[in-house]
Amino acid sequence: MKPLATLDEILDTLQVVTLPLATRFRGVEHREAALFEGPEGWAEFSPFLEYDDAEAATWLAAAIDFAFSPQPAPHRTEIGVNATLPAVPADRVAEILARYDGCRTVKVKVAERGQTLDDDVARVAAAREAMGSAGRVRIDANMGWNVDEAERALHALAEFDIEYAEQPCATVEELAEIRRRVRDWGIPIAADESVRKAADPLAVARAEAADVLIVKAQPLGGVRRALDIVERAGLPAVVSSAIDTSVGLAQGAHLAACLPGLDHDCGLGTAALLTADVTSDPFLPRSGSIAVRRVDPDLAGAHAASAERRTWWAERIRACFSVMSA
Known part of the structure; x- marks a missing residue:
């Protein structure tokens, strides 16, 4: 480079x-x-x-x-975004989701170290109740389960109509196996760490180990490289963030805007997880979307x-x- x-x-x-x-x-x-x-x-x-x-x-x-x-030239000027729900107790779910104006999708963190499957079920149930039947609920395990644990957890969570399960297991081989086991349950598997932290980000696609790619601009080397990975993988993509400031979210928004197709809300509403930002006009969701723009860090x-x-x-x-x- x-x-x-x-x-x-x-x-x-x-x-x-x-x-x-x-x-x-x-x-x-x-x-x-x-x-x-x-x-x-x-x-x-x-x-x-x-x-x-x-x-x-x-x-x-x-x-x-x-x-x-x-x-690169963008295809759209606004990006639909999801709410991000940390591994909080179920009684805090509504409080946190209230920070995300108009978001139709929530990503729920599960498999948190020191917590139990019962904690995850309670949190996801609260998220589904808050979103209503028309909202979308996705989960993110951050590689927290082995295959058997993932199968047990997804079986317990399937009743909440899961949009997809993000990185339930650590390796490409494990993702392929859990995808095979839950195929009949209608829970797609999404790959995050197996893309952004991999020496070969296309291995997960070749192994047919995921239905969706999670891509992030910074870890993948920028907008152009991320677009190339998505194109070569041939899978739907969701652009996400790493709890960036609004300056970093601007790059993520540009990546999402440049994707030829965008069928899912993106994980770019995470400025709502900050109580302060670097700009007086942060990337906070408005009616479930953010605009594609540059940011001046005036604060x-x-x-x-x-x-x-x-x-x-x-x-x-x-x-x-x-x-x-x-």
């Missing part, structure tokens, strides 16, 4: 922010992100802190591409991370830039 910008061009406009989450997510209560500006506008670099430089370098390539290179200064954290992110960018340039 030959970088489209120099390291100095990236670091010259670098801003690092820390944003509070409305609900604990992935074990954290704040989301950190690095932002920088290029001739096309602002971009976000926010791989999770535990990712190594090799994996995070792909996220940096995506950010550089979005800031320094013209993007980034108000949420600036400490000098120590800014230095940490600058060093991380240098390390990932070195990986890209090697």
Whole structure:
């Protein structure tokens, strides 16, 4: 990957922010992100802190591409989005869904470490009740089950009319097996980590291990690379986020807008999980949709991370830039 910008061009406009989450997510209560500006506008670099430089370098390539290179022409100007429901107790479901104006779809996190299948069933039941019979309920296990656990869980959840089950198991082989076992139940299988964290993101399609691909702009190296993966896989795609700031969500929205077909609501309403954002006009769902647009982080200064954290992110960018340039 030959970088489209120099390291100095990236670091010259670098801003690092820390944003509070409305609900604990992935074990954290704040989301950190690095932002920088290029001739096309602002971009976000926010791989999770535990990712190594090799994996995070792909996220940096995506950010550089979005800031320094013209993007493909979009097919649509608005994207339907889903609500995202963390692994909260069932009695908090309605409170959290109220943050998502007009969303017709909810993605429910399940298989949370330290919780039980009964917790998942109660949460999904509450989500179905809140969405009504016309709403769509999808679940995301984040690789949390083995095949037998997934079969048992999906059998218990099938009564709630599940739109699809996202990454119920860890490996492509396991996804293929659980897809075979639940085929008659009408629960499609979606692949996320088996695409964005895979050395070969097309393996899941070749193995017929999924019905839907979950694609994210940053982890896949940008809009163009993600579009190429979807085209070559030949499967329907749903664009999702990694709890990005609104700057990062702008890139996700552009990816969704560039897909030739878009049959599902996308996971790009996650600004609703933040209690503060980098812009005075955040990507909050309105009537179940977000607009396709660029974002000016006019409030980034108000949420600036400490000098120590800014230095940490600058060093991380240098390390990932070195990986890209090697």
